[in-house]
Amino acid sequence: MSLADLLGVFLMGALWAPAALAQAAPSQLERGNGPEPSTLDAHRCQEVACGNVLRDLYEGLVTEDARGRLVPGMAERWSVSADGRSWTFVLRDNLRWSNGEPIDAGQVVASFRRAFAPATAAPFGELFDALDNAQAVQAGKLPPERLGVSAPDPRSVRFRLNRSASLPALLTLPIAFPVYLPAVETHGAQHTRPGQLVSNGAYRLAAWTPQANLLLEKNPRFHDAAAVAIERVRFQVTEDAAAELQRFAAGDLHITEVVPPQPLASLRARFGSQLRLSPYLGAFWLGLNVTRPPFRSDACATQDCDERALALRRALSMAIDRDKLTRYVTGLGETPAYGIVPPGIAGYVPATTTWATQPQAQREAHARALYRHAGYSSDNPLVIELRYNTSTPHRRLALAVAAMWRQTLGVQVRLRNEEWKVFVQNRKQRTITQVFRGGWIGDLADARNFLAAFGSDGPLNWMGYDDAAYRERLAKADAAKSETARNAWLRAAEQRLLNDDATIPLYFYSSKHLVSRRVRGFESNALDRHASRWLSLTP
Missing domain, CATH: 3.40.190.10 (Periplasmic binding protein-like II)
Structure with a gap:
């Protein structure tokens, strides 16, 4: 073989090194x-x-x-x-x-x-x-x-x-x-x-x-x-879902952790059977720090103060159009949520908010009335922070929620984007948080797994929710002699939590990977x- 031929082979090997490595190390x-x-x-x-x-x-x-x-x-x-x-x-x-x-x-x-x-x-x-x-x-x-x-x-x-x-x-x-x-x-x-x-x-x-x-x-x-x-196995840090998709398209990833919000039809056209969507035991909600104003009034201890704080929490929840969120913002098989426990757990009938069946226009009218009852108006708007960890889908969702609150109620929202470890620490401490990204991915197919954190002052109770009646319902579920009775008490606990509006349910997850x-x-x-x-x- 001539020197020119050898040089050609060397150059071809250099040009095709990634493919060659893939062939040499397929595992x-x-x-x-x-x-x-x-x-x-x-x-x-x-x-x-x-x-x-x-x-x-x-x-x-x-x-x-x-x-x-x-x-x-x-x-x-x-x-x-x-x-x-x-x-x-x-x-x-x-x-x-x-x-x-x-x-x-x-x-x-x-x-x-x-x-x-x-x-x-x-x-x-x-x-x-x-x-x-x-x-x-x-x-x-x-x-x-x-x-x-x-x-x-x-x-x-x-x-x-x-x-x-x-x-x-x-x-x-x-x-x-x-x-x-x-x-x-x-x-x-x-x-x-x-x-x-x-x-x-x-x-x-x-x-x-x-x-x-x-x-x-x-x-x-x-x-x-x-x-x-x-x-x-190499686990890649991929906080930017859009960048993760591009890495998959370029052949740098075999599996993505998520799929960024995009029209489903275009994703299917582009990736075909490589797009995997399926039901998932996970709930996405916004948490409200009920240990501090404005969601808990520390200025007084009267029933009227508590009612105004509850009115504000419910107004924020009712002002969000979940159908629009899941159709236009997430758009990959998620379903609107009006509860904490997702469907699909054998023997359990999830609870729901009392207003879930109302048309969105009626919800928004009610939300405006509650907002006024809480003491806010166009001259005295609520100013709050919505905190979320770095993620393209979370940023899109936060922007959409902030726009709905502004349009329906006149709320002024400051978005706070934090790196994951910082976000987790701030959320756990309940010191500077007001509204924050929450949610729960099931550790096991049991309704209690989604509800247990709200029943104690542990590190997972990010809202600081403290209600004796809620804890009593969990205790009765634990003492139940049958699975039917246990699920009934768990549902009663979930309903109590929803009636207190300490969280704002948004949607139930679908798993989505490329x-x-x-x-x-x-x-x-x-x-x-x-x-x-x-x-x-x-x-």
Whole structure:
């Protein structure tokens, strides 16, 4: 071969390097993942971005298959007592951490105790209120050793509950993942960094470039490693949905986390079967900080003050045209919401606002009357801040809501856009927030999962909602002897919350992704969870 020929081959190789790399390394999955994960500490995770990564890094006693069905995880089997209050999980043989050390039941118990220790401040701890002593341990009233979890032998983990509950579904949450405690003791908060994070799932953390991506590599010590097809997974930070779509179109991503608001017909024409839309157990709402004015009047304690604050909250809710929001602003299968719990949960009939069936013109007229009753007018307009995290869809929605409030009521809205970690912290502190982006993505198919946060002063009660009658209804649901009675009390609790207008429901989610034709094994499911271990890539 001549020098010219050799040079031509070299140049062709350089020109086609991306394609050549794709052929040489067909087993790296590129996933859009939304904002930068706030943490990779499984016990402290509270959002989808970290949950997606953690479900690849870790495995709990129970896990989910590609269709969202509960299947054995670390535990090969489990059983429950006749009264539903004692669960025993039997571990698989030869479970190992990613560093090769063995895993036994004692380590699982110790990890649970760490999860509920007050210093951990696990945000999802309140979802385990059925676990014996869990709330008292998390509040520091009892030592972690009193938590209702024990290890009768090296392969058995036993849970004691104070009421019957669907424990296996709860054990799929990141708070129930085993954390390698020697790394926590040695590195503290830095135990989540590459080279220091020890996990037990299908993948291990190889690299983390802040505000860019996280690279995971296959964990050869995972008990089902032989069935894991993809060698590496890169989770890309993709806060800008429009930019994420362009990266997918350019071939830089195999799966997007979201799809930006665009006409559905044009998306289908452009991407065909790569556009995946399906029902999703998620609710989007705006939260109102009811611990501070103007949504709670601290200037006086009279009933009239409370009525004016309630009138204002309801006026803002009624002034929003949800049909327009879901048709023209979101437009990808979402449905208008007038409640907190989305449809699709077996046996549960969701509650709704008392005015949901009114025509929009009638709602707006009522909203203007309530606005005046609250003490506001064109000469004395309400001035509020609407806070949301960085995201193209969230910005579009905030602009639309602000325009509706201005047009219908004359409200002056200041939009506040914050990076995810800052937004989460401000929302949790309830100090400077007034109206903020809220919502809930179901952790399990249970109405209580959408309602529990409003029943305590925990880190997930971003509005500061405090109502004894609401808590009483939740308690009666927990004590109910039948599923029918339980759902009836949960519905009564949801109705109480809606009547108090502490939140402004906007829409129920649909899951929406762009999925490359190269990806196999991507199955729609109600909780929209897609662990990489179930996926594969065609060449």
